[in-house]
């Protein structure tokens with residue numbers, strides 16, 4: 001490629017900055033324009049001083065990247081070229097220090113900020129409005145982040161506007177680097193930046209990205225050999241429905257940013273006060289799990305499962321509780337989803353298994369023949385490639401047999417990756433571990449799963465069982481699922497049975513097992529042994 005360029009003197013004398021890189025992003029050619037732009041610091045055989053994304057999709061969407069040599073941001077655009085059978089990429093580079101001079105009314109400048117090359121406010125509002133009113137906004141989350149530098153005016157006043165402008169360019173580059181190409185960044189005015197984050201799964205994701213940006217902006221700067229330090233404050237809001245208006249969202253994010261300034265700067269706040277509390281609570285939960293495990297704040301309770309035919313205790317389900325020192329009445333329904341999203345459910349899950357399997361040896365003698373201990377396993381956990389290996393290790397340590405274990409899973413596992421899920425479950429079933437499908441009826445409830453998965457029990461969600469004695473429609477649903485499950489050789493567990501007439505009804509509808517407050521609440525180890533002893537007499 002280098003030779004081809006030389007032979008034809010292509011690009012060589014062009015004032016446009018052009019470099020050619022190979023498939024490893026190593027420079028194989030750089031013309032004079034590129035040498036001028038990058039202060040003669042382009043070395044053949046080395047990486048370019050401008051960051052080039054490794055991911056192909058991002059690499060080819062021309063974008064704005066920080067230039068690690070001068071700090072000045074640079075736009076680049078990549079084109080793939082095959083020369084002599086080899087893959088090369090032609091990179092066109094363009095600086096963004098353009099000042100409008102009256103003769104340069106390029107269409108580009110009408111839509112972009114001349115200092116940073118970012119889309120301008122008009123572009124930003126158009127894009128935000130489009131996102132808010134699109135279908136995608138209903139399925140995923142769109143958030144707006146307002147960023148304002150802390151103490152920028154002092155830098156401008158003491159070191160001059162030129163230095164201030166350079167700092168803003170580097171700041172823009174750092175923010176841009178933390179975003180995906182699908183996100184939009186704009187400079188509103190002065191030291192204010194606005195971001196649209198799209199396609200988020202949870203509000204927590206917007207908080208995570210914002211925190212990352214604030215951390216990156218707080219790193220030291222070196223501009224024209226001057227060391228600078230600056231932090232930023234941010235405000236967040238999100239699109240609540242399709243009627244949301246772009247200007248209103250920007251105002252909300254702005255108000256939240258002021259709250260962040262008031263809260264001491266170098267931090268972020270949500271516009272929504274309740275949301276702030278929620279996010280802070282989630283952060284507290286995430287930050288205290290390990291301590292909770294170390295300080296034995298977790299304990300298990302066991303809920304007996306009663307065989308409706310024989311009236312015997314034919315199993316127990318282990319449930320985790322957390323006595324949190326700072327949050328009163330913290331429920332598993334709140335902390336489990338938070339720990340699932342951060343992956344911290346995994347160490348907790350092993351702790352639960354280890355505890356339940358150790359306790360099991362003292363509980364088993366009181367239960368009916370063939371009884372098992374049920375443990376809930378999160379989809380995040382069971383989908384891990386080392387799940388079976390780790391489970392076997394815990395089984396070995398606690399000396400429990402596969403025929404004593406039942407794992408409760410939810411159908412979300414199938415939604416993630418059906419093939420791998422079935423393969424994992426098959427392996428577990430082959431070892432003799434039973435699988436129960438939990439919360440059936442609350443989610444997608446695809447009946448086909450019942451035939452595809454090697455499950456032994458279907459646990460009907462409590463929402464079907466509540467008032468089932470009078471609720472005709474639920475009776476019909478339960479009757480249908482039960483008869484189909486029986487045909488497939490599966491047992492039906494009715495959850496949340498609280499009254500005698502509900503118990504009579506589920507028995508009439510041919511459910512096999514019941515679980516619920518009527519017979520037994522979830523009990524700690526000692527009360528459970530007491531309960532079982534009494535029942536055994």
Ligand SMILES: [Mg+2]
Pocket residue numbers: 317376408438
């Ligand atoms: Mg369960």
